[in-house]
Amino acid sequence: MEVKHTRYITSMGSLKRKDNSIVFKNQKGNTYLPIEGIRELFCLSEVDLNSKFLDFISKAGITIHFFNYYGYYSGTFYPKKQLVSGRLTVQQAQAYLEKRIIIARAIINGIVINIYEILYHYYKHDKKQLKNYLDWLKKDVPRLIEKENDIKHLLWIEGLIWQNFYASFKEFLPASFLFSRRVKRPPDNPLNALISFGNSILYAKTISQIYQTHLNQSISFLHEPGEGRFSLSLDLSESFKPIIVFRSIFNLLNNKKLQVDKHFNRKLNYCILNDAGRKVFVVEFEDRVNKVFLHPKLKRKTTFLNAIKLDGYKLIKYLVEGKEFRPFNLKEMV
Secondary structure, three states: OEEOOEEEEOOOEEEEEEOOEEEEEEOOEEEEEEOOOOOEEEEOOOEEOOHHHHHHHHHOOOEEEEEOOOOOEEEEEOOOOOOOOHHHHHHHHHHHHHOHHHHHHHHHHHHHHHHHHHHHHHHHOOOHHHHHHHHHHHHHHHHHHHHOOOHHHHHHHHHHHHHHHHHHHHHOOOHHHOOOOOOOOOOOOHHHHHHHHHHHHHHHHHHHHHHOOOOOOOOOOOOOOOOOOOHHHHHHHHHHHHHHHHHHHHHHHHOOOOOHHHHEEEOOOOEEEOHHHHHHHHHHHHHHHOOEEEEOOOOEEEEHHHHHHHHHHHHHHHHHHOOOOOOOOOOOOO
16 A cells, blocks of 8 residues: 555565565565655555665665554664764753753643634534543643653653543444453554554654654653663653544544454454554544645645644754753644
8 A cells, every 4th residue: 555655565565676676475466666765655554575685675765663462663674774863863862860850841832722622613513522531631730741850750641642632532422332341462452553653654754753853762761761762762752642643533433444343353352443443543544644734934835744744853952052942833833
């Protein structure tokens, strides 16, 4: 499936090089993917490939993201890192030691602002039951964040924000997609499956955007830096989840583009999107992430995808120049 500069492989098969093209082979035959214009490959199912193929796409500057059976991000192969800055890495590490709480607060404030904007849309359209949650987000939560100096307590506040956000779904989503709680590994119902899948794709997209900056992906501020993951991508993707992942989900469900009995595989203890469901979701997600808008400060058109990279540059500005870091704000579109 082709969407702009991204190709999605949604079924099992193998990837090989054929002259200057990529060939995807499965039970249906061969599909040729011209390498020109491709920047990312998303492998959403099991694929076979070899080192010769990896060398080929590396030289072409293509990134590959791999996902497991449950729709979770497994890992990324990208070309040899070119944008490396030892000085910035030192400054990033120093900020983690000295200013972590400041950056973490900014990230959570970004989540709050964007959740508020998403839900206010439904409030304006006769969902007045959302008023208490909206008031809490606007008045109480910013005060809680501002006075908190402990990262663990700050993470607890973030968890409470998301928990109450999930609880608001009953006001505007179809009953067949409601859930009692967020379950991740593995997701246990259709809505959990959609959230997990959407968050995983956004995480991978954020990895690709940060790759285009000099930032070190392993040094994060809200999330604890950990082994074997790009924790900074977790940080920078947070404020975009309401805008990209959840707006995609809400549009698909409220317009009945996804159906429980048609687009999901359900087993005893888990639920995942089937091949048809993944294709529907990916089209909506790509439309959303590539939506064009006029950036009021840059005075030019850009996309939400590029806004993720711009947030990376904002963070660099803070690390290098001390300029306030504010994640993307849906209300102001900056």
